[in-house]
Amino acid sequence: MEDALKPVTDWLRSRNPEAGAIPADLDLIENRLIDSLGFMEFILLLEDLAGREFPVAELDVDCFRTLRAVHDNFLSATAPSVPQHTP
Template sequence: MDDALRPVIDWLHARNPELDDIPRDLDLIDNRLIDSLGFMEFILLLEDLIGRELPLETLTVDRFRTLDAIDDNFVRQR
């Protein structure tokens, strides 16, 4: 797993300790690894990771749906 995604994976594991591995294509929303209560905290984590604010008005849930999507939409673009 890419070291750049390590903070995201650690955050997900902290909230879902029963998971051993998180496949890169696992739907994090449908599988409730990211829920509505933790979503804003997750956004703040991503902002810290990429070093800029995310424009909430233009974000769609599909940009956060999988680790691959997070990597493509945020981590690689920093």
């Protein structure tokens, strides 16, 4: 999981140099590591890493909340074609 997430954590740290280590279950939105201005840029990064476009209108914000959710919904070999949050 760490290798797949390295570009994501690098991106987050470049925007938040004070962040330090980012735990896999840290809420990225609540902790303001992803803000409204950077959200679309973040989606474009994930599309680039996953090699496919995502139907933005169908995405649930919870798919982006943690590094674990990002990995499971976008970057893992078993990631769904349309990521959806499952509590």
